[in-house]
Amino acid sequence: MRLADGQGWHFTATPETREWVKKLAGIMELETGDTGEYPEIIFARREPGFKGLICRLESKIHNDLPKTGWRSQGRKWLRFWSHRNLPDTICELGHEGARAMNYLVMWFSLFPVYQQTQHRGGISLHAALVERDGIGVLLAAPGEVGKSTCCRRIPRPWSSRCDDETMVVRVNGNGYMAHPFPTWSDYMWQDSGRTWNVQRGISLAAIFFLLQAETDEVIPLGQGQTALLINRSESCVVLRNREILDREEVMASRMRSFRNACGIAKAIPGYILRFSRSGRFWEEIEKVL
Numbered sequence: 001m002r003l004a005d006g007q008g009w010h011f012t013a014t015p016e017t018r019e020w021v022k023k024l025a026g027i028m029e030l031e032t033g034d035t036g037e038y039p040e041i042i043f044a045r046r047e048p049g050f051k052g053l054i055c056r057l058e059s060k061i062h063n064d065l066p067k068t069g070w071r072s073q074g075r076k077w078l079r080f081w082s083h084r085n086l087p088d089t090i091c092e093l094g095h096e097g098a099r100a101m102n103y104l105v106m107w108f109s110l111f112p113v114y115q116q117t118q119h120r121g122g123i124s125l126h127a128a129l130v131e132r133d134g135i136g137v138l139l140a141a142p143g144e145v146g147k148s149t150c151c152r153r154i155p156r157p158w159s160s161r162c163d164d165e166t167m168v169v170r171v172n173g174n175g176y177m178a179h180p181f182p183t184w185s186d187y188m189w190q191d192s193g194r195t196w197n198v199q200r201g202i203s204l205a206a207i208f209f210l211l212q213a214e215t216d217e218v219i220p221l222g223q224g225q226t227a228l229l230i231n232r233s234e235s236c237v238v239l240r241n242r243e244i245l246d247r248e249e250v251m252a253s254r255m256r257s258f259r260n261a262c263g264i265a266k267a268i269p270g271y272i273l274r275f276s277r278s279g280r281f282w283e284e285i286e287k288v289l
Helices: 015-027 052-058 100-109 111-119 147-153 223-232 235-244 247-268 282-289
Strands: 010-013 039-044 069-075 078-083 089-093 122-125 127-132 135-140 159-162 167-170 175-181 204-213 217-221 272-274
Touching: 010 015, 015 039, 015 100, 100 235, 111 122, 111 159, 111 167, 111 235, 111 247, 122 235, 122 247, 127 147, 127 167, 127 204, 135 147, 159 175, 167 247, 175 235, 204 223, 217 282, 223 247, 223 272, 235 247, 272 282
Parallel strands: 010 039, 039 089, 135 204, 204 272
Antiparallel strands: 069 078, 078 089, 122 167, 127 135, 127 159, 167 175, 175 204, 217 272
């Protein structure tokens, strides 16, 4: 998995997680590759009577993994192991459960990716990503406001890349690219066959914050307003993942998020998009691009 900000990850499976990781990679349209170029996220399943995860992995995956000095963060159903001397992360999965829970675990297992993105000046937003002629715009809003509806209605030459979550990464100093991320609820509530090309970064031109209205209208925002709304639109998975951090880490994460939101607002214009059920909202978007 490679993102436009230069970060990359190898998703590595142990024998008991091979099919699980294969499913995760398929949803995100990832391909097989050799290890060594990027850090690894090593997925291992907790087994009955499990003791000493690191020692067990030591013989299965890496002969040079240290046996002590690991830090553990997580929940009952998902736990991350990291070491100050290693770039890799071990993701320990709980016992396989119901379909909805399995896909929720997949979503939250990407915590190292979200964390690295934040450290590099990016942010993950609760926003749809639509594209025209290689230029992307975000349609940001909480659930049930209309992101998916707008994605279904927008006509060619526009195309929808995702309708729920977008990862925005910083490139070339002050530039930003947008990566479509899966709509995990499609898998949690039904057997969806959708996939998302997570690695395909699209140049970001504007962010529109959605409001339902009787008529279509675009209202420009100042940088301060845009930054506050970006910060408010941060993906819920990022907020939930803060539960596994200690108090100082939570405060540092919040500060980075706000600083990153301000950086994006300085470089990318923000607008309120008032949209109606039957109007041509995309024409209002096109007027300001």
